[in-house]
Amino acid sequence: MNFAIKTVDAFEILDSRGNPTLRVVMKLDSGHCGVASVPSGASTGRHEALELRDGDAARYGGKGVLNAISNVRTAIRERLEGSDAAPQQMVDSALIALDGTENKSKLGANAILGVSMAAARAAASAIGIPLYQYLGGASSYRLPVPMMNIINGGRHAENSLDFQEFMIVPHGAPTFAEALRYGAETFHALRALLHKAGQSTAVGDEGGFAPNLGSSDEACELIVAAIRETGLRPGDDVALALDPAASSFASDGRYVFDKSGGRVVSREDLLALYDRMADTYPIVSIEDGFAEDDWEGFRAQTAALGDRIQIVGDDLYVTNPRFIRRGIQERATNAVLIKLNQIGTVTETIQAIKMCRDAGWQYVISHRSGETEDTFISDFAVAMGGGQIKAGSLSRSERLAKYNRLVEIERELGPSAVYTSPFPKFGKTTPHSGADAAVSA
Ligand code: PGA
Numbered sequence: 153m154n155f156a157i158k159t160v161d162a163f164e165i166l167d168s169r170g171n172p173t174l175r176v177v178m179k180l181d182s183g184h185c186g187v188a189s190v191p192s193g194a195s196t197g198r199h200e201a202l203e204l205r206d207g208d209a210a211r212y213g214g215k216g217v218l219n220a221i222s223n224v225r226t227a228i229r230e231r232l233e234g235s236d237a238a239p240q241q242m243v244d245s246a247l248i249a250l251d252g253t254e255n256k257s258k259l260g261a262n263a264i265l266g267v268s269m270a271a272a273r274a275a276a277s278a279i280g281i282p283l284y285q286y287l288g289g290a291s292s293y294r295l296p297v298p299m300m301n302i303i304n305g306g307r308h309a310e311n312s313l314d315f316q317e318f319m320i321v322p323h324g325a326p327t328f329a330e331a332l333r334y335g336a337e338t339f340h341a342l343r344a345l346l347h348k349a350g351q352s353t354a355v356g357d358e359g360g361f362a363p364n365l366g367s368s369d370e371a372c373e374l375i376v377a378a379i380r381e382t383g384l385r386p387g388d389d390v391a392l393a394l395d396p397a398a399s400s401f402a403s404d405g406r407y408v409f410d411k412s413g414g415r416v417v418s419r420e421d422l423l424a425l426y427d428r429m430a431d432t433y434p435i436v437s438i439e440d441g442f443a444e445d446d447w448e449g450f451r452a453q454t455a456a457l458g459d460r461i462q463i464v465g466d467d468l469y470v471t472n473p474r475f476i477r478r479g480i481q482e483r484a485t486n487a488v489l490i491k492l493n494q495i496g497t498v499t500e501t502i503q504a505i506k507m508c509r510d511a512g513w514q515y516v517i518s519h520r521s522g523e524t525e526d527t528f529i530s531d532f533a534v535a536m537g538g539g540q541i542k543a544g545s546l547s548r549s550e551r552l553a554k555y556n557r558l559v560e561i562e563r564e565l566g567p568s569a570v571y572t573s574p575f576p577k578f579g580k581t582t583p584h585s586g587a588d589a590a591v592s593a
């Protein structure tokens with residue numbers, strides 16, 4: 153197989169917030185080609201790999217990425233031309249060595265990740281197999297259960313909600329395509345309920361509604377009502393998940409509900425709130441319930457709730473094996489949110505996932521709030537087999553592109569496709585299809 157890289161190029165495109173990002177094109181001598189676009193977060197963790205922006209106020213308010221593009225076209229192109237697009241580890245270790253910094257600040261994690269993803273696509277194309285199969289091999293047949301963010305708050309919306317994400321998890325569906333229907337019908341029922349209540353049905357950055365509700369409780373109640381409205385069972389068919397993204401409302405060891413009136417609560421109060429919410433609503437997962445430096449908060453939460461629900465670290469770990477290792481040692485959570493651009497290469501992301509698997513932890517492959525039409529994470533989620541993806545709401549095509557790609561993959565896999573709940577304590581757990589249906593989390 154000829155994987156020799158002929159050339160690598162990049163250009164500036166816009167993401168779903170209208171901000172510049174990179175699209176990378178890698179061409180092989182064989183004529184095969186890989187294209188990838190890089191996402192961008194808003195509630196970013198402090199320790200994420202560096203997203204290189206120009207800082208030139210005359211262009212895009214300083215958010216241009218021409219320097220990152222220039223790094224692809226010069227240093228990275230020079231290093232990679234003539235070498236191979238596979239195996240992936242070789243491409244990524246060349247990029248890491250060329251950058252030479254801890255946080256990819258020399259070339260930019262956005263430049264590096266774009267090239268890393270484009271290389272995977274080019275290699276898959278050269279072999280003539282789908283990306284999920286290239287990255288995951290023969291065991292790529294488990295479709296992920298989606299976490300769909302249908303009410304947006306925090307830094308993703310201009311409204312009164314302090315918590316960033318109120319998600320639905322259609323884990324009781326028989327197939328991914330049916331899960332998508334459960335999600336969309338709930339989304340539409342929620343729109344009708346909000347409209348009836350005189351609330352706005354405008355959407356936030358991830359395509360979820362952004363109403364001015366009085367509290368997090370009200371958001372959960374509305375979602376449960378919307379699930380019922382569709383004839384589905386809250387909990388059994390469609391459960392709830394939260395991402396408070398608590399780093400965004402943490403201040404000096406306390407938590408300040410600024411958007412909803414300024415109430416200040418302690419770590420203990422916040423834990424008590426989660427405890428009560430997990431008792432009241434069919435919540436299966438809480439992500440970033442505490443700030444990224446509040447390890448004690450996470451440890452207490454996992455000790456108190458970890459046997460009932462999934463506790464996910466996002467900003468806490470930034471997909472970095474260094475922090476995940478600490479989390480495992482300290483039992484800080486029992487799951488990790490996985491974002492390719494937090495760490496910056498496909499290979500390091502896979503290493504982070506391996507660490508989760510070895511610890512018996514769950515992992516959720518995730519988009520960013522600033523996205524493009526690229527569907528890399530859909531293939532990646534199937535390849536990694538963890539059975540969970542977080543890709544936004546049921547509106548805005550940069551979100552639906554991910555779900556639609558999963559529908560396509562499910563069709564392609566045919567009877568070998570498996571859709572099973574990673575939350576066996578909640579409702580249905582019976583595998584629904586496929587010879588290998590015994591595989592579950
Ligand atoms: P971000 O938010 O992409 O804006 O960081 C997503 C998340 O916190 O999970």
Ligand code: ZN
Pocket residue numbers: 395397439440466467489
């Ligand atoms: Zn998060």
